[in-house]
Amino acid sequence: MKLIMAFFLQLSSLYGQDTGKISTLVVDSSTKEALIGANVLVKNTDFGGSTDIDGTTSITILPGNYTVVVTYIGYNVKTVNNVKVELGETTNLKVELKQSVIEVDEVNVSVKLNSSTSVSVLKERKNSDKIVDIVSSELISKSGDSNAAEAFRRVTGVSVVGGKFVYVRGLGDRYTNTQVNNSPIPSPEPEKRTVPLNLFSTSIIESISAIKTFTPDMPGTFAGGTVQVKTKAYPDRMILDLKTGMSYNSNFKQENPYQVSFIGENDIWGYDNGHRDLPQEIPKTEMINRFKPIGDMPLKSWFQKLGELGGSFNSDYKLKEKQIIQPLSIGLDLGNKFKAGKNVEYGFFLNSGFKNNVTNRDEQFNRYSSNDSNTLNKFINIINNKSGYNTQSTFGFSTGVKYKDSHEIKLYNLYTHSSKNETFQGVGSNTNIDDGLFIKHYYVEKSIYNTTLTGAHRIKRAESFNSKIDWKINDGHSTLYEPDTKFHNYYKNEITNSYILETSSSKAGNRDFTNGIDKNRNFDINYSLSNNDASKEIKLGVSYQNKNRTFKKRSFYYDHSHTWTKDILEISENDQFGSSFAKSNMY
Incomplete structure (x- = not known):
């Protein structure tokens, strides 16, 4: 009961007597803009406050001489001495804080751009010295394409013939080169230079591109254009992905089998x-002739x-x-x-x-x-x-x-x-x-x-x-x-x-x-x-x-x-x- 009585007696003595006020405006010393949330404390007392949206705060206190301390994150601490508070008066302070300079050791931040994303593709196109159209694996996965030939249908100025051959600007296979990871790749077609891109599953592709202009660092066989397939090197994080899928076509009935001439064990x-x-x-080397x-x-x-x-x-x-x-x-x-x-x-x-x-x-x-x-x-x-x-x-x-x-x-x-x-x-x-x-x-x-x-x-x-x-x-x-x-x-x-x-x-x-x-x-x-x-x-x-x-x-x-x-x-x-x-x- 003594403690409770003392508390009420202290409040009674504060508000029951005549007081004064300290009104403080806190601003940035360079821009003169008000600082919101700066702490203003009266030293050796329990009185203080935080600045509002206008950068001001008001403290009611007994008359006397005080020291006011102003702090704000990122700024130097400012101390104001001999702040005199008179009976029934308001003492106005304007405090300008300077930004503090924090010295730390050099910090290097290195971020690797994911080359399979659309953002990376846009950056590559912007920095390229060629006319090039690129499709990232991110876009390919959204389109549901199963092989590279299907994915190239998304590329402007490219024709896909027979579901597998990719030609640039509508020109034939004589005028189109095919590369994988910037290197020419052999073709299994006996009468064509171009490679059937339906052989490449989209699961291994990082990006595909069609290059439409020649530069000196390209092969001398360049004619109408080059189609480029870039495969994945290694991911930025652990990947373990097991995929299985089955589909059903109602047009294929078990009672309507398909026909072939031979079925081997493999x-x-x-x-x-x-x-x-x-x-x-x-x-092996001789021609067989009836006569x-x-x-x-x-x-x-x-x-x-x-x-x-x-x-x-x-x-x-x-x-x-x-x-x-x-x-x-x-x-x-x-x-x-x-x-x-x-x-x-x-x-x-x-x-x-x-x-x-x-x-x-x-x-x-x-x-x-x-x-x-x-x-x-x-x-x-x-x-x-x-x-x-x-x-x-x-x-x-x-x-x-x-x-x-x-x-x-x-x-x-x-x-x-x-x-x-x-x-x-x-x-x-x-x-x-x-x-x-x-x-x-x-x-x-x-x-x-x-x-x-x-x-x-x-x-x-x-x-x-x-x-x-x-x-x-x-x-x-x-x-x-x-x-x-x-x-x-x-x-x-x-x-x-x-x-x-x-x-x-x-x-x-x-x-x-x-x-x-x-x-x-x-x-x-x-x-x-x-x-x-x-x-x-x-x-x-x-x-x-x-x-x-x-x-x-x-x-x-x-x-x-x-x-x-x-x-x-x-x-x-x-x-x-x-x-x-x-x-x-x-x-």
């Missing part, structure tokens, strides 16, 4: 087990030998039904970045993926010719049913090491593989058949292997100049494996309502075997000298490239030993198409 993954290869019995026996072999013996050679081929012309496989995709992304001490950074990124799909659709195929009067004449009119099974596999591994911001080395490894196992069944007419059936069996595998080692070394030459040495070594090859493409056509006999094998000047059942490899090696080294803001730059460099392409195709057809017989040529049941080429019919 076909589900897109790899032939060797069944489709050219038979070992076939001479030109090898060596001094008698003609009759040669016919027998031809029959043996024909029988060594697989007789899988007849179509087989395969149950529908619903599309499946699986993928794994694994990567991380590490620190080794204060100055060393390194990391890795691993990506693998597989996906498949089934096709089953009808296509209209027409071909026209024109005469002197510019009249169009249709000479091919076929409705095709196309069915088959496709796969795509991707594996990528990259790693890199960086010392401070001065030295950086990166290694990129890429493998991509695709396969198609398709059958075309068409009805209609061509130049030789007015009403017929046309069957084609097609299998192909395309692969690309590519390894690139790059380095960049930055050297400070002077206060106002920087120099840089960058280099890259690239080794890659692509392969085409297109074995045993088969054609067999039939024309309809209106009298018997049966089909007759079309021999086309004694030729029937054409079989094509195509394979090839495109090898590419190159080495580049550049030296550049620029001022600090990179507005002026001198660049010198040397580039070496070695390219070697070898593609081979061998074609075969069946011929009669004496004459074609009706039991071989005539097909009465639909499920017997292709039975003419059974081994039992060989000589």
Whole structure:
């Protein structure tokens, strides 16, 4: 009770007596702007206050001489002595505070711009000395594109032909170069320079770009433009991403299987087990001709030998039904970045993926010719049913090491593989058949292997100049494996309502075997000298490239030993198409 009474007695003595006031205005000494929230304290008392929005505060206190202390974050403390407060009067103070200077050790803040974002792409376009359009992986992921060819549809001035070939400004493959990580890449296409970009899954892509102007540091083969695919080196943080997906197409019913000529044990993954290869019995370097026996072999013996050679081929012309496989995709992304001490950074990124799909659709195929009067004449009119099974596999591994911001080395490894196992069944007419059936069996595998080692070394030459040495070594090859493409056509006999094998000047059942490899090696080294803001730059460099392409195709057809017989040529049941080429019919 004594403490409570003393408290009320103290309040009573303060407010019961006559008092004065201290009114304080606190401003910045340079700008003269009011400082909001400054603390104003009367030293050796419990009285004080904070300035309001106008920078002022008022303190009621007993008359006397006082010392006032004013503080504010970021400003020096100001002490005002001999502040006299008189009875019933207000003492006005104006306090000007000076900003304080805080000295600390040098602080370096380094931030790496994420090159897969749209912001990074805009910066790269702004700083580029070329006319270039770039699409980041951030935008690609939003659009849902599954491969690089689909992603290039987002690029202005670029045409995507056949769902896989990318041309700049509408020009053909002769005028478009393809690069991966700034290095030329080999093509699995025997008659094209350009690379089918549907082989590249978007999961490995950091960005894609189309370069439309030439600069001296680009390959001398530049003509109309260059398409560039940049893959991921390593992430800024730990990534572990396992992806699986399945889709369902209501048009594909299990009771309506698709048709192919052969299903191997590894076909589900897109790899032939060797069944489709050219038979070992076939001479590798000699042409096989009915009337030109090898060596001094008698003609009759040669016919027998031809029959043996024909029988060594697989007789899988007849179509087989395969149950529908619903599309499946699986993928794994694994990567991380590490620190080794204060100055060393390194990391890795691993990506693998597989996906498949089934096709089953009808296509209209027409071909026209024109005469002197510019009249169009249709000479091919076929409705095709196309069915088959496709796969795509991707594996990528990259790693890199960086010392401070001065030295950086990166290694990129890429493998991509695709396969198609398709059958075309068409009805209609061509130049030789007015009403017929046309069957084609097609299998192909395309692969690309590519390894690139790059380095960049930055050297400070002077206060106002920087120099840089960058280099890259690239080794890659692509392969085409297109074995045993088969054609067999039939024309309809209106009298018997049966089909007759079309021999086309004694030729029937054409079989094509195509394979090839495109090898590419190159080495580049550049030296550049620029001022600090990179507005002026001198660049010198040397580039070496070695390219070697070898593609081979061998074609075969069946011929009669004496004459074609009706039991071989005539097909009465639909499920017997292709039975003419059974081994039992060989000589």
